[in-house]
Amino acid sequence: MRDVAILGVGQTRFGELWDRSFREIGIEAGFQALVDAKLSSGDLGALYLGNMASGSLIAQEHIAPLILDYAGLAGHHLGGIRIEGGGASGALALHEGWLAVASGAHDFVVVGGAEKLTDVPDTEANRVASGTADHEWEVVFGATLPALWAMIARRHMHDFGTTREQLARVAVHAHEMGSKNPNAHYRNKISLEAVLGATPVAEPLGMLDCAPFSDGAAAVVLGPLDRARKFTDTPVRLLASQVACDTMAVHHRREMTTLDSTVVAAKRAFAQARRAPADVRVAEIHDAYTISGLIALEDLGFVEKGESGRAFESGAFGPTGKLTVNTSGGLKAQGRPFGAVGVAQVVEIVRQLRGEAGDRQVGGAELGLAHDVGGTGATSVVHLMERVN
Amino acid sequence: MKQDTGIVSYGAYVPRYRITPTEIGRVWGTDGAAMGAGLAVKRKSVPAPDEDTITISTEALRTALIRGAIDPQEIGAIYVGSESHPYAVKPTATVVAQAVGATPNLTAADFEFACKAGTAAIQTCLGLVGAEMVRYGVAIGSDTSQGAPGDALEYSASAGGAAFVIGRERVIATVRHTVSYTTDTPDFWRREGQHYPSHGGRFTGEPAYFRHVTECAHRMMEQAGTTPKSYAHVVFHQPNGKFPQRVGKQLGFTDAQMRYGLVTPYIGNTYSGAALIGLANVLDVAKPGDQVLVVGYGSGAGSDAFDLLVTDEIARYDRTYGTPVQEFLDGGVEIPYAVYAKFRGKIRMGGS
Amino acid sequence: MSVARFWRETPRRYNLGGCRCPTCETVYFPPRGVCPVCAKHRQSIGRMEPYQLSGEGEVVTFTIVHDAAEGFEMQVPYALAIVRTVEGPQLTGSVVDIDPSEVSIGLRVRATFRKLREEGAAGVIHYGYKFAPMDERHRPPKRPGRSERVPSAAGAPVAATSGP
Numbered sequence: 001m002r003d004v005a006i007l008g009v010g011q012t013r014f015g016e017l018w019d020r021s022f023r024e025i026g027i028e029a030g031f032q033a034l035v036d037a038k039l040s041s042g043d044l045g046a047l048y049l050g051n052m053a054s055g056s057l058i059a060q061e062h063i064a065p066l067i068l069d070y071a072g073l074a075g076h077h078l079g080g081i082r083i084e085g086g087g088a089s090g091a092l093a094l095h096e097g098w099l100a101v102a103s104g105a106h107d108f109v110v111v112g113g114a115e116k117l118t119d120v121p122d123t124e125a126n127r128v129a130s131g132t133a134d135h136e137w138e139v140v141f142g143a144t145l146p147a148l149w150a151m152i153a154r155r156h157m158h159d160f161g162t163t164r165e166q167l168a169r170v171a172v173h174a175h176e177m178g179s180k181n182p183n184a185h186y187r188n189k190i191s192l193e194a195v196l197g198a199t200p201v202a203e204p205l206g207m208l209d210c211a212p213f214s215d216g217a218a219a220v221v222l223g224p225l226d227r228a229r230k231f232t233d234t235p236v237r238l239l240a241s242q243v244a245c246d247t248m249a250v251h252h253r254r255e256m257t258t259l260d261s262t263v264v265a266a267k268r269a270f271a272q273a274r275r276a277p278a279d280v281r282v283a284e285i286h287d288a289y290t291i292s293g294l295i296a297l298e299d300l301g302f303v304e305k306g307e308s309g310r311a312f313e314s315g316a317f318g319p320t321g322k323l324t325v326n327t328s329g330g331l332k333a334q335g336r337p338f339g340a341v342g343v344a345q346v347v348e349i350v351r352q353l354r355g356e357a358g359d360r361q362v363g364g365a366e367l368g369l370a371h372d373v374g375g376t377g378a379t380s381v382v383h384l385m386e387r388v389n
Numbered sequence: 390m391k392q393d394t395g396i397v398s399y400g401a402y403v404p405r406y407r408i409t410p411t412e413i414g415r416v417w418g419t420d421g422a423a424m425g426a427g428l429a430v431k432r433k434s435v436p437a438p439d440e441d442t443i444t445i446s447t448e449a450l451r452t453a454l455i456r457g458a459i460d461p462q463e464i465g466a467i468y469v470g471s472e473s474h475p476y477a478v479k480p481t482a483t484v485v486a487q488a489v490g491a492t493p494n495l496t497a498a499d500f501e502f503a504c505k506a507g508t509a510a511i512q513t514c515l516g517l518v519g520a521e522m523v524r525y526g527v528a529i530g531s532d533t534s535q536g537a538p539g540d541a542l543e544y545s546a547s548a549g550g551a552a553f554v555i556g557r558e559r560v561i562a563t564v565r566h567t568v569s570y571t572t573d574t575p576d577f578w579r580r581e582g583q584h585y586p587s588h589g590g591r592f593t594g595e596p597a598y599f600r601h602v603t604e605c606a607h608r609m610m611e612q613a614g615t616t617p618k619s620y621a622h623v624v625f626h627q628p629n630g631k632f633p634q635r636v637g638k639q640l641g642f643t644d645a646q647m648r649y650g651l652v653t654p655y656i657g658n659t660y661s662g663a664a665l666i667g668l669a670n671v672l673d674v675a676k677p678g679d680q681v682l683v684v685g686y687g688s689g690a691g692s693d694a695f696d697l698l699v700t701d702e703i704a705r706y707d708r709t710y711g712t713p714v715q716e717f718l719d720g721g722v723e724i725p726y727a728v729y730a731k732f733r734g735k736i737r738m739g740g741s
Numbered sequence: 742m743s744v745a746r747f748w749r750e751t752p753r754r755y756n757l758g759g760c761r762c763p764t765c766e767t768v769y770f771p772p773r774g775v776c777p778v779c780a781k782h783r784q785s786i787g788r789m790e791p792y793q794l795s796g797e798g799e800v801v802t803f804t805i806v807h808d809a810a811e812g813f814e815m816q817v818p819y820a821l822a823i824v825r826t827v828e829g830p831q832l833t834g835s836v837v838d839i840d841p842s843e844v845s846i847g848l849r850v851r852a853t854f855r856k857l858r859e860e861g862a863a864g865v866i867h868y869g870y871k872f873a874p875m876d877e878r879h880r881p882p883k884r885p886g887r888s889e890r891v892p893s894a895a896g897a898p899v900a901a902t903s904g905p
Contacts, residue, residue: 123811126808127811130810130811136750136771137771137832137833138833139810139811140747140754140857140858140867140869141821141832141833141834141835141857141869141870141871142806142809142810142812142813142816142819142821142833142834142835142857143810143821143833144806144808144809144810146808147804147806147810147821148833150804150806151802151803151804151821151822151823152802153804154802154803154804154846155801155802155846158802158846199807200805200807200818201806201807201808202804202805202806202807202808202821203804203805203807203818204804205804249833250823250833251801251823251824251831251832251833252831256801256802256823405838437816437837437838437855438815438816438856439816439835439837439855439856439857439871440855440856441856441866443856443866443868444853444854444855444856444868447854447896448853448854451854451896455881455882455893458882461896475866476866484755484868487751487752487755487756488755488756488854488868488896489896490756490896707882709878709882710878710879710880710881710882711878711879712878712879722840731815732815
């Protein structure tokens with residue numbers, strides 16, 4: 001397997017993009033990435049497109065050729081492949097793109113992630129999102145995604161003394177960072193009191209513990225590391241790409257408060273990269289719910305099991321921490337266009353490693369991690385990236 | 390009647406929620422307390438939004454099967470009597486049969502005869518068991534009845550049900566006699582497609598309830614060679630608390646005989662479930678040798694009567710499993726009218 | 742949803758019919774075609790045995806749902822829990838007949854039979870298990886030898902000899 005580099009990145013604004021269609025945002029992100037990589041479309045081998053639910057959300061399947069077509073690439077007859085793994089679809093697409101380049105099957109590929117959520121009412125988006133849990137044995141019995149995460153939160157509070165305030169800190173932090181991200185869905189800061197007092201969704205989680213439904217797209221261009229300097233002065237090496245799965249239903253997990261899929265994907269990724277969690281300076285973690293952000297820190301190896309709430313409260317993962325998480329604003333503030341999330345996380349890490357993150361730039365970013373989760377953790381994807389000096 | 394045929398086991402179920410006549414009257418600007426006193430109804434039961442005749446029937450039958458240690462695969466027939474079957478077409482009884490593990494080797498059907506569909510089901514089961522066509526027959530009377538908002542019926546129409554397993558082995562109460570009395574008397578009805586029933590007002594009294602119950606009770610005692618004094622307990626259909634007490638007095642029964650069979654004052658009129666929950670309450674306390682008279686009534690109109698003899702087997706029968714009827718009468722959680730209206734689908738919703 | 746999709750699961754949804762691995766004796770719900778934990782798991786293919794759950798268990802964790810799942814809108818706020826059954830398998834279900842604020846981790850529950858949702862006003866009605874607080878009176882009596890198969894609170898008969 002050869003080393004793979006990220007040569008270019010692109011991303012649309014995330015949010016309620018009422019005037020923009022699925023194909024428009026998909027193409028915008030892709031072109032941005034191609035321009036950033038200084039690559040011509042003729043060099044491309046394939047498109048890997050992460051998308052969770054276009055069929056349910058815009059009544060359109062078969063979207064990889066759709067995007068290639070409206071990008072003006074139909075005549076190139078590239079391969080276009082859509083990849084679905086719930087909210088982890090984007091990260092899975094990146095994994096497939098990495099495999100293609102690392103194996104030598106392709107030299108240059110575009111990995112995209114796109115989702116258009118606001119073309120359906122919120123109730124419908126909720127229904128679609130719940131499809132990433134086990135429909136037959138969770139959803140039919142009254143479960144929603146926030147309800148399932150809330151049950152994980154309740155057990156975490158019970159087992160480890162995690163407090164409601166500690167959970168809320170994750171959302172406060174996300175909005176703090178999102179306020180510095182021009183692409184973020186939410187750019188307002190929120191107070192701890194606001195999170196605690198928000199409308200309950202599934203106790204103990206309230207409205208502000210949950211990431212919003214957003215439209216958005218992101219894309220990256222991958223190529224062999226040994227040819228990267230031809231295209232960019234700031235290549236980023238994709239050190240590790242790992243996927244791990246677990247039971248669909250939360251109730252079948254080994255324990256309620258650990259995502260084994262994340263634990264295993266992270267272990268494999270650090271082994272593949274020959275790095276340790278302590279080496280990571282910036283990380284984009286799956287904070288679709290405040291609790292998912294906290295336990296990700298434990299499962300990725302950044303903090304002992306059960307300690308995430310106290311560590312987060314102490315500021316260990318804030319802008320001044322040794323590790324800063326979710327500089328983009330995370331899913332909570334940057335937004336949550338399902339299939340685009342995993343790719344957008346990588347876009348943010350690349351910008352941090354290149355030193356192009358503007359007001360939210362952290363110092364000394366050499367190694368970054370992106371962590372994406374499908375559903376309640378049946379799929380976890382971990383990517384490690386480093387700056388090539 | 391074959392003297393060995395009768396009740397092998399029974400179970401009752403009443404939903405958790407209650408509403409008072411005072412609360413109903415508060416909304417409609419009438420003196421609910423006086424209404425309740427006139428009907429002798431203190432509270433009525435309200436089903437949760439996830440309960441209906443099928444779930445109530447299932448809960449009642451599951452209790453009966455566990456109490457009686459009855460293998461559901463030995464059930465040869467299940468009949469569910471109700472005027473609130475969740476489907477107009479598609480049986481309640483098949484869902485109940487599947488949910489208790491009785492399928493597929495049995496017959497099943499739904500009965501409808503206003504408030505006496507459950508007693509009609511018992512008679513049918515007695516016939517099947519007596520003819521040795523089935524080992525066990527199950528008769529259920531169960532309803533989630535509705536009165537139109539503001540109508541007098543709304544103060545009493547409630548939800549609940551009871552299931553009776555009829556057989557010839559380990560019988561806790563033999564059915565010594567059963568008779569019926571039936572005429573065409575349109576005192577209460579609901580036309581196809583109508584959400585709420587209509588009734589003949591005061592016509593539901595003398596020519597309907599009282600005539601049929603009285604005639605049927607007389608015929609029963611004549612056939613059985615009994616008098617009111619023969620019975621330890623008597624159970625009448627009870628559309629409210631007042632009618633059964635009045636008819637009981639007219640027939641010569643005492644308050645003590647009627648005490649356990651009278652449940653409507655505490656849970657409202659459970660329609661097809663009413664007389665059967667009353668009988669379940671009687672069986673909860675009955676002793677070997679007790680004679681019990683049951684007279685059901687269904688609008689339209691008819692009465693079914695049963696002369697029961699509680700056997701020694703009841704001493705060995707497990708009455709400790711499940712919720713005793715008395716607890717359903719005493720318990721429950723009172724809700725305001727707005728919640729009741731929401732639970733009962735009386736609020737016009739958007740969309741869909 | 743087509744009627745078939747729900748109908749084919751009714752033995753599980755109505756009656757908590759699970760399965761057991763003949764080799765390691767682990768019980769599963771819903772039934773699986775292959776044992777996930779057994780060292781000889783490939784030998785379990787096609788050999789998993791039906792096994793009836795009693796419907797008894799305790800709350801492992803729970804939430805009070807305010808933003809309802811489809812079909813549960815009328816029951817908001819409702820308690821949803823993960824329940825560990827006495828036979829071992831864990832499952833998700835709503836907890837009824839209790840004020841949601843009184844649900845707690847460790848609460849003993851038993852399966853009840855309730856309406857899950859309706860396919861609109863004209864469609865089919867789906868039924869299945871929910872959970873209610875357990876009290877001693879709802880613990881099925883042990884009566885060995887009285888009947889080969891005795892009914893369970895979850896509905897279907899339990900082979901008297903196969904209890905855990």
